[in-house]
Structure formats: structure tokens, C-alpha cells
Amino acid sequence: MTIGIWILGDRLTTKQLSLSNNQSNKQQIPVIFIESSEYVKQHPYHRQKLVLVWSAMRHFAAELEADNWKVTYKIAADFATPLQDWLATNNITELQITTPCDRPFHNLIQSLDLNCEIKFLADNHFLWSKEEFITWANSRKRLLMEDFYREGRKRFNILMDGKKPLGGKWNYDKDNRKPPKKNLSTPSPLTFEPDAITQEVIDWIKQEKFSDYGRIEPFNWAVTRQQAQQVLTYFVQECLPQFGTYQDAMVTGEYTMWHSLISPYLNLGLLEPREIIDAVETAYYQRELPLNSVEGFIRQVMGWREYMHGIYHFQDENYSQSNWFEHHQPLPEFFGDASKTDMNCLHQTLTQVEETAYGHHIQRLMVLGNFALIAGISPQEIENWFHSAFIDAYDWVMQTNVIGMGQFADGGVLASKPYAASANYINKMSDYCGNCHYNKSDRTGDRACPFNFFYWDFLHRHHERLKSLGRMNLVLSHLKRISENEFGEISSLARKWWKNQQIS
Structure with a gap:
């Protein structure tokens, strides 16, 4: 039997079992990386x-080659052609792959016509395996993240x-829900200049035009494990003490x-969840950091991240098509060009995404996701956009995160109520409303904020369905204060807003 290893683009770690189990024979075991141009065209991915x-793939391949692994790196249209040639050239009879997190990619691998045995190895990049989570979930009457988080602690x-x-x-x-104060002094993010490998990738993407979404430069992200570790260290030293208090705040x-x-870096495999948690917990004890910041951050890594991964595998493939509110x-x-909206909160957030491919969790949930929910955008369309x-x-x-938490399209599998809010929330947690074309307080009239009329229209439109959710009763009681004439407006x-929209 001749073993070969296919390293996937989101498992760039030597700790994966295919590499760690074969470390002693690395000079004899072929390893392959593949960039597929056709695969990335399935989504209009942000160019960054x-x-x-x-x-990151090219850097990791170079690191393995320097460590005496037999590395082949292929840039091709598809995955099948270079795989078949490589398997034949190296007489490989068993192809080892870390089990993909994403179901569609797992299915794609299984559909490939390869003349060898495919052996999927357990993904050890999470604290809980999917089997452990499923066992936990099957023992519960409710699947609350808080219960899961406490169990993990x-x-x-x-x-x-x-x-x-x-x-x-x-x-x-x-x-951890403090509104932003004026004149906050925030730390600058740690950035990295593109090296020769990264610049070559930038030039390649410009040349081939795989996507036209997002600004490609300046590109300041880390691309190696060593750089990712520097980002973690910088966060713990410079950002963690104040992280919790203002983690929900948004400032222009x-x-x-x-x-x-x-x-x-965590999702690529450049960092491990336990090393992150250990670094934060160690800093708490050594420097007596605020517990609200330390606990709040650890909850994101060992609570939400692990919970989201577990729920994804606990639900069947039809989960992706969930649409409880029947939004279409x-x-x-x-969403593809931020200059085409005069809602300042959306303009600011979407501009930021275009420039950096990043937005923090409240920008995603309470600006982008919230708007999509109350305006009735298809959960599948907004999820595809987030993915891209x-x-x-x-x-x-x-x-x-999008189908379940942001859009409540699963009807309450993941969250106990929809994350829907009017402009009042955005005004409280940001400075966006101060420079907006719309009036943050109006729900009718020429300057009415769309977040307001969409919010009340959402509650009114789905009143009967929302009544089944106990946590919505207080909010729904406020509908009595609005007359039928105002609801008509x-x-x-x-x-009228939808009639005037251009569609991507």
C-alpha cells in the first residue's frame, strides 16, 4: 500500500492526523495541494x-517541503485532473484526507472518480468532535448554547x-454591551506587508479575474502560522483588556x-482553539485582566464557534434551505456596491467589508443580518453573500450563523428569538445615525429610517407566527400602540422601498 496525502485549503496545520501519523515516513509519502479555479468561481468571493x-496554502506547502515532505503543488481548473495524474505517477493506493468541515466539499470529494481508496481521517481541529456534540445534543431537551458552553467550561x-x-x-x-464613548482610543491592528509569494498570488488573481468583488489591496492579513501567532499575541497584550466592554460597539x-x-487563521488551521483559550486564560491569571473581557472572548471560541460547528453537523443537509418566515x-x-445605499449604517459596514473582507460580529448580526431579516430578504441569498x-x-x-442565528430561518433550532431591531439599537451602539440621510426616530414620512418601517412591518406581518415564541410577547405588545392607519403607511x-431597488 502506498499512502498519499491531500492537504485541503482550510487545514493548514501539521497537527492534522494525516501528517502527524506519518511524520516518521515523511520523505516517502507524497503530499499534494491543489488550487482549483473552477471551484472558487462557485461564489463571487472577496478577492482578499x-x-x-x-x-496561506503556498506558504504551508513551502514549509512542509522545507521539512522534507514530498510536496506537489498544482494550480488547475478542477481537482480531479491533477489528482488522477498525481495518484498514477506515485502509484498511490490510499489517499488520506482530513474530513472536510463543509458538507458540499465532502460530497465533491466522494464524487471524484479516483483509482484508489479514499480514507477520511477525523478532523481534530475542534475541542468537540462532531460525534461528541451529537451525543451531547441527543441527550438534551433543548439545545441552548449557554448550556453547551457551561458543559465545555x-x-x-x-x-x-x-x-x-x-x-x-x-x-x-x-x-460587555457598553455603547461607544466619544474619543475612544483604539489600538491599530497588526498588519503584514505582502511577501513575494503573497504578491504573486495577488498578481495572479488580478490577471485571471476570478472575482470582481472587494478591494484586493492593500492586503494586510497574516498568511503563515508564525504571523497568525503574532496576531494572537498582539491581541492578548494590547486588545484583550478592553475587548469585552466595547465588543458590541460600532464607530465610523x-x-x-x-x-x-x-x-x-483559526478557520484555516493556522491557529488551534486550545492554544488560543490557553493564551487568554494564562494572561488573565498573570496580569489580572478584567474577567468580563476574558470570559467574553473565551465564550466566542469555545462557546459559539464549537456550538455552530456542532449544530451544522447535527442538522441534516436540508437545514441550508430553511425559511421559517418564507422570505423571498x-x-x-x-450589497455588492456600498455606494448605492444612503443608509449610513449599511454604507459604513458594507464599505468596510469591501475594503477589508471583515466586519465584527455586531456589524454582521445587527446591521447586515438584521436588515436582511426585517426587509424579508431570502435567507439563502443573504447566506450566500456572507459566504462570499x-x-x-x-x-x-x-x-x-446566518440561516440560524441571523435570519431565524430554522424557526428556533439555534436561537430562542429573532435578532430583529429598529434604528434605536443601531443609534445606541454606534455613531452611524448621526450622519445619516434618514431620521433615526421616524417610522413614517419622507425621512423615515428603513430600519424602522421594516422592523414594525416585520412584527406586524409575522405577528401570528411570532406569538409562538415566548420571548417575543413583550415586543409584540408594543404593536397595540400603532394604529391600523399607521401600519398602512x-x-x-x-x-415602495422595494419597488425602487436595483437587484444584484
């Missing part, structure tokens, strides 16, 4: 995402004082605030 993935002994949570509370969310021109910017509006053109636009996006991440504004 293409640069990140392909540059106890299981891995993170921020614990014996059997109790450190500080006496599991959750410090109430301390402040793209990164105190956020970590490590999700792209198309994606407005301004964000530098850390993959199928397993975006289905659960609100509904008319919503219809």
Missing part, C-alpha cells in the same frame, strides 16, 4: 479571501474554581476596535 487562502476546566465558574458567574454579557472609521482578528426578496444591489464576502467564511460557519413605505 482568495489571496489569503491561496497564499467544566469538561476542559477553563475559568473554573473547582466545580464553580471563576468569579461566581458563567456569563458577563451584561458588562474604526474597523477593528479591540477585536482579535484571529477567526480567519432578492439581494439589493448595494467575509474572509473567515465557510459553509459550516455561515449556515448556522408603514407597509406602503416598505413596498
Whole structure:
């Protein structure tokens, strides 16, 4: 038997089993990387995402080659042709692959006509395996993230004082929702100049025009494990102390605030979840950092990230087509060109995404996702856009975050109520409303903010369905304050807005 290893673009780590199990025989075991131009054309990916993935792949391939692995790197139209040639050339009878996180790519591999055995190895890049999560989920009457998070804290002994949570509370969310103050002094993100490999990738993407979405330069992301570790260290030292307090805040021109910017590297395999958690917890003990910041960040990594991955594999493939509210509006053109909206919160956020392929979690959830939800955009269209636009996006991440959390399209599998809000929330948590064409307080009239009339139209339109969700009763009671005549005006504004839209 001759073993060959196919390294996938989102598993750029020597800790994956195909490499770690064969370390002693590395000089005899062929390894292949493949860039497929046809595969990336399935989505209009942000060009910086293409640069990140392909540059990181090329850097990792060079590292393995320097470590005496037999590396082949192919740039091709598809995956099948270079695989078949490589398998034949090296007489490979068993192809080892880390099991892909994304179902569509797993299915694609299984559909390939390869003259060898395909052996999928367990993905060890999560704290919980998908089998462990499914076992946990099957034992529960409810699938609340908070329950899962507390189980994880106890299981891995993170921020614990014996059997109790450190500080006496599991959750410090109430301390982590502060609106932004004026004249905040935020740290500049750590950036990296493109080296020769990255510049070659940038030039290649420009030449081949794989996508026209997003600014490709300046490109400042890390592309190696060593650089990703520097980003983690910088976050822990410079950003973590203030991270929690203002993690939900949005400020014009402040793209990164105190956020970590490590999700792209974590999802590529350049960083491991446990090393991140250990670094943050160690800093807490050594420097006596604020517990609300430390706990809030750890909850994102070992709570939300692990939970989203688990839910993705717990649900069947039809989950991606969920549409509980039966929303079918198309994606407005301004999602592809931020200059085409006069809503300042959307303009600022979408401009930021175009320039950097990044937005923090509240910009994603309460600006972009919130608007899509209350305006009635198809969950599948907005999920496809998120998948294409964000530098850390993959199928397993975006289905659960967008279909489940952002759009409540699963009817409550993941969240207990929709994340729907009017302009009042955005005004509280940002400075966007101050420079907007619309009046943040109006829900009718010529200057009515679309977030307002869409929000009240959403509640009115789905009143009967929303009544089944206990946490919505207080919000729904506010509908009584609005007359039928005003609801008529609100509904008319919503219809008129859509009539005037250009569609992507």
C-alpha cells in the first residue's frame, strides 16, 4: 500500500492526523495541494479571501517541503485532473484526507472518480468532535448554547474554581454591551506587508479575474502560522483588556476596535482553539485582566464557534434551505456596491467589508443580518453573500450563523428569538445615525429610517407566527400602540422601498 496525502485549503496545520501519523515516513509519502479555479468561481468571493487562502496554502506547502515532505503543488481548473495524474505517477493506493468541515466539499470529494481508496481521517481541529456534540445534543431537551458552553467550561476546566465558574458567574454579557464613548482610543491592528509569494498570488488573481468583488489591496492579513501567532499575541497584550466592554460597539472609521482578528487563521488551521483559550486564560491569571473581557472572548471560541460547528453537523443537509418566515426578496444591489445605499449604517459596514473582507460580529448580526431579516430578504441569498464576502467564511460557519442565528430561518433550532431591531439599537451602539440621510426616530414620512418601517412591518406581518415564541410577547405588545392607519403607511413605505431597488 502506498499512502498519499491531500492537504485541503482550510487545514493548514501539521497537527492534522494525516501528517502527524506519518511524520516518521515523511520523505516517502507524497503530499499534494491543489488550487482549483473552477471551484472558487462557485461564489463571487472577496478577492482578499482568495489571496489569503491561496497564499496561506503556498506558504504551508513551502514549509512542509522545507521539512522534507514530498510536496506537489498544482494550480488547475478542477481537482480531479491533477489528482488522477498525481495518484498514477506515485502509484498511490490510499489517499488520506482530513474530513472536510463543509458538507458540499465532502460530497465533491466522494464524487471524484479516483483509482484508489479514499480514507477520511477525523478532523481534530475542534475541542468537540462532531460525534461528541451529537451525543451531547441527543441527550438534551433543548439545545441552548449557554448550556453547551457551561458543559465545555467544566469538561476542559477553563475559568473554573473547582466545580464553580471563576468569579461566581458563567456569563458577563451584561458588562460587555457598553455603547461607544466619544474619543475612544483604539489600538491599530497588526498588519503584514505582502511577501513575494503573497504578491504573486495577488498578481495572479488580478490577471485571471476570478472575482470582481472587494478591494484586493492593500492586503494586510497574516498568511503563515508564525504571523497568525503574532496576531494572537498582539491581541492578548494590547486588545484583550478592553475587548469585552466595547465588543458590541460600532464607530465610523474604526474597523477593528479591540477585536482579535484571529477567526480567519483559526478557520484555516493556522491557529488551534486550545492554544488560543490557553493564551487568554494564562494572561488573565498573570496580569489580572478584567474577567468580563476574558470570559467574553473565551465564550466566542469555545462557546459559539464549537456550538455552530456542532449544530451544522447535527442538522441534516436540508437545514441550508430553511425559511421559517418564507422570505423571498432578492439581494439589493448595494450589497455588492456600498455606494448605492444612503443608509449610513449599511454604507459604513458594507464599505468596510469591501475594503477589508471583515466586519465584527455586531456589524454582521445587527446591521447586515438584521436588515436582511426585517426587509424579508431570502435567507439563502443573504447566506450566500456572507459566504462570499467575509474572509473567515465557510459553509459550516455561515449556515448556522446566518440561516440560524441571523435570519431565524430554522424557526428556533439555534436561537430562542429573532435578532430583529429598529434604528434605536443601531443609534445606541454606534455613531452611524448621526450622519445619516434618514431620521433615526421616524417610522413614517419622507425621512423615515428603513430600519424602522421594516422592523414594525416585520412584527406586524409575522405577528401570528411570532406569538409562538415566548420571548417575543413583550415586543409584540408594543404593536397595540400603532394604529391600523399607521401600519398602512408603514407597509406602503416598505413596498415602495422595494419597488425602487436595483437587484444584484
